[in-house]
Amino acid sequence: MPSTSSAVSDSGRSVPSSLWRDRDFRRLWVGQTASQLGEHTASIVLPLLAVLTLDADAGELGVLRAVGQAPLLLLSLFAGAWVDRWRTRTVMAATDAGRTLMLGTAGVAGLFGWLGLPALLVVALAVGALSVFFDVAYQASVVRLVRRERLLQGNSALEGSRSAAQIGGPALGGALVSLLSAPVAAASGAVFFALSFLSIRRIRRTESIPEHPEHPEHPERPPRVWRRIRKGLSFVVGDISLRTVCLASAAFQFSFAAMMTVYLLFLPRELHLSGGAVGLALAATGPGALLGAMLAARLPSRFGYGPVLVSAAALGDGVFLCVPALHGSSAVTVPTLLAVNFVFGAAGQLVNVTVMAVRQAVTPDGMQGRAAATITFVGMGTAPLGSLLGGFLAMGWGVRTSLLVTAAGMMLSPVVMASSPLARLGRALPAGQNAPLTAGRSAVHGPGSRPSDDVG
Structure with a gap:
């Protein structure tokens, strides 16, 4: 014993x-x-x-x-x-x-x-x-x-x-x-x-390497990776909720990457903030995300998954529209930036956890990993293009104007969700769901973050 x-x-x-x-x-x-x-x-x-x-x-x-x-x-x-x-x-x-x-x-x-x-x-x-x-x-x-x-x-x-x-x-x-x-x-x-x-x-x-499930008798033979990837892509495309999540995530990540490129120029060059002040402002998303995770355990079941998703995405993305108007000393701008990033982190994490629960509910157990990877791939795949666009816009239009345009572009994500059946989800997840996990991967919005299901 x-x-x-x-x-x-x-x-x-x-x-x-x-x-x-x-x-x-x-x-x-x-x-x-x-x-x-x-x-x-x-x-x-x-x-x-x-x-x-x-x-x-x-x-x-x-x-x-x-x-x-x-x-x-x-x-x-x-x-x-x-x-x-x-x-x-x-x-x-x-x-x-x-x-x-x-x-x-x-x-x-x-x-x-x-x-x-x-x-x-x-x-x-x-x-x-x-x-x-x-x-x-x-x-x-x-x-x-x-x-x-x-x-x-x-x-x-x-x-x-x-x-x-x-x-x-x-x-x-x-x-x-x-x-x-x-x-x-x-x-x-x-x-x-x-x-x-x-x-x-x-x-x-001692760590053993798992056998390939497709060829357990021949572990040296690689699995059919492309076939499994195609099945995951087909499943996500064929489900209206997951398809909407993909589109909203792609819109958000593209605009967010563009905005962050301009934002990292705006803070030191337009607002003349030090490196420490820049890091402090960006770090405020973290405490906000902790609050968002706690809210995600209560709000969807009280107000409905759809309304919470759309409202939180609109609030979290829309709060950046006030940043281009900032001027003056760091005594004024830094507290404002802290508040903006705190709200952004809280609303973003509320969206992330809620979307994760929806994804897990509509996805079979054997497809969970591929569904998550497909959504991440589609969403984050637009980020490099967004970063390039942000840099080119800042060169052509100026930093402040480009920041306003790219922040406005982030509002595409809640618009996509609001115009889909995802917005009409009620206080219960779809029938036959898997148990939603609200303590999964934390995905804080910020430079270098690796979101799982970020859509707003």
């Missing part, structure tokens, strides 16, 4: 009943937390490095952000299939090592004046691509390292650290740029990835 403090795993090894007593899980959690903090710190450090050190113009900043986001479009549908063929510890450690090298090299090159925009584009592309693989790998590693009855506890711990990094990362990145200079901040960001590497490498539990 196992003791009260441990259980026997499928492989015969004793596994502590509390995950926090499990040294391997603690190492995974520390590594994932450090990696997420490094990723979200870099999301603000690299653009500020381009603007403040390389004097990048609007078009160049748009290109930089588009290049950093491109791996989400190019790799997100395939990363899962590739990660399944490798041990997740190997994937995570390799991506940590790569990101440490890239950010450290960029920081040193910037200090000595050797860094140019082409090299920074390579760094942004590499960090973005490696981050896609790390994010897929750490989610797969939970299933392989944690007993099934502890999965909820494990996922809650890991997603909690992701949310904390989304809150603290931008603020920390802005503070590092303000206090140490942008090149030193980039090199400092590499420390987080190095810490993640050291922690992940210390995981000792």
